[in-house]
Amino acid sequence: MFYHLFNMLQPDITVLNVFRYITFRTICASLTALVICFVFGPWVIRMLGEKQIGQFIRKVGPESHQDKAGTPTMGGVLILLAIVVSVILWVDLTNLYIWIILFVGAGYFAIGFADDYLKQIQKRNLGLSAKAKFCLQILIAGIAGCMIYVYPEFNTHVTVPFFKTITPDLGPGYVIFAILVIVGASNAVNLTDGLDGLAIGPVIIAAATYMLFAYVTGHIKIAEYLQINYLAGCGEVTIICGAMAGAGLGFLWYNTYPAQIFMGDVGSLPLGALLGIIAVITKHEILLVIVGGIFVIEALSVILQVGYFKMTKGQRIFLMAPLHHHFELKGWAESKVIVRFWIIAIILALISISTLKLR
Numbered sequence: 001m002f003y004h005l006f007n008m009l010q011p012d013i014t015v016l017n018v019f020r021y022i023t024f025r026t027i028c029a030s031l032t033a034l035v036i037c038f039v040f041g042p043w044v045i046r047m048l049g050e051k052q053i054g055q056f057i058r059k060v061g062p063e064s065h066q067d068k069a070g071t072p073t074m075g076g077v078l079i080l081l082a083i084v085v086s087v088i089l090w091v092d093l094t095n096l097y098i099w100i101i102l103f104v105g106a107g108y109f110a111i112g113f114a115d116d117y118l119k120q121i122q123k124r125n126l127g128l129s130a131k132a133k134f135c136l137q138i139l140i141a142g143i144a145g146c147m148i149y150v151y152p153e154f155n156t157h158v159t160v161p162f163f164k165t166i167t168p169d170l171g172p173g174y175v176i177f178a179i180l181v182i183v184g185a186s187n188a189v190n191l192t193d194g195l196d197g198l199a200i201g202p203v204i205i206a207a208a209t210y211m212l213f214a215y216v217t218g219h220i221k222i223a224e225y226l227q228i229n230y231l232a233g234c235g236e237v238t239i240i241c242g243a244m245a246g247a248g249l250g251f252l253w254y255n256t257y258p259a260q261i262f263m264g265d266v267g268s269l270p271l272g273a274l275l276g277i278i279a280v281i282t283k284h285e286i287l288l289v290i291v292g293g294i295f296v297i298e299a300l301s302v303i304l305q306v307g308y309f310k311m312t313k314g315q316r317i318f319l320m321a322p323l324h325h326h327f328e329l330k331g332w333a334e335s336k337v338i339v340r341f342w343i344i345a346i347i348l349a350l351i352s353i354s355t356l357k358l359r
Helices: 002-009 014-020 022-050 063-068 076-090 096-121 130-150 173-192 200-217 220-226 234-255 265-281 293-311 323-329 334-354
Strands: none
Touching: 014 022, 022 076, 022 200, 022 234, 076 096, 076 234, 076 265, 096 130, 096 234, 096 265, 130 173, 130 265, 173 265, 173 293, 200 220, 200 234, 200 265, 200 334, 234 265, 293 323, 293 334, 323 334
């Protein structure tokens, strides 16, 4: 909105020329999302508390978590509101990639909202059934995959980290690949959301990392220099990544240990899906495994635990899954688990960025 307004006024007011630059608008979007979370955070916490929309803590969880029962949840509404508002204000709204990303975010937001609504307001402990949730996730990811596939500017080659020449073309199979990336990322972030600030920290780090990837992928000269796939129009995705990072920082102010609010499925599902679709559009799909390594490890810990439990009829690999609960039961303080996972996320992000040159 502001981009188009200032662009229209730019011939008469030359100082407005600065708003043409993606880097400047990314900063504006980040600060806008941050301020929205800062300003509306206390009101959202108070409103959720008044409506008694509080976190339900399972009895099987760590004993130290029982005192968190009743903490306001569904804070993801605040995060997504901040992202959408800042994006609409600062991006070029004629860019198709922006609308595909917003479609995925809105779709997964709706799934998470329905799930949290049934659990927190209707008091149906399990919320949406796993089958219904999974089918809806696949449907939305599939529509987004098809939209990308038919877009003339987009190619179906997959970038393999650390290799310049290995770029397999999946053809129509790219749609299935995109579904796997989006659905996998969404559920991995959802599984990580179990401690105060644990999920939102790596989300901020991953969003900031893909902010760089989106910029270089959409810049023809830099993309040529780095020998990566150039994608016209991808630069605008940088602004969405900036908005995600800004909203995440604003939310972390209230979600940091001890948390005043939790994001709930309405936050974790769309944030993971946004990372997935951004990874697809920026042509750094496989690299999400490294950038979001914390999410991958957490998801794998659950898969391994469940599989091993069934195969051995009751034995476990970890004291409890996801992995963060294992370390809690080993005696690590919750804050120590959180910060150490953040440190690992930063290291993985730096390794990911190094792939731009180590090819």
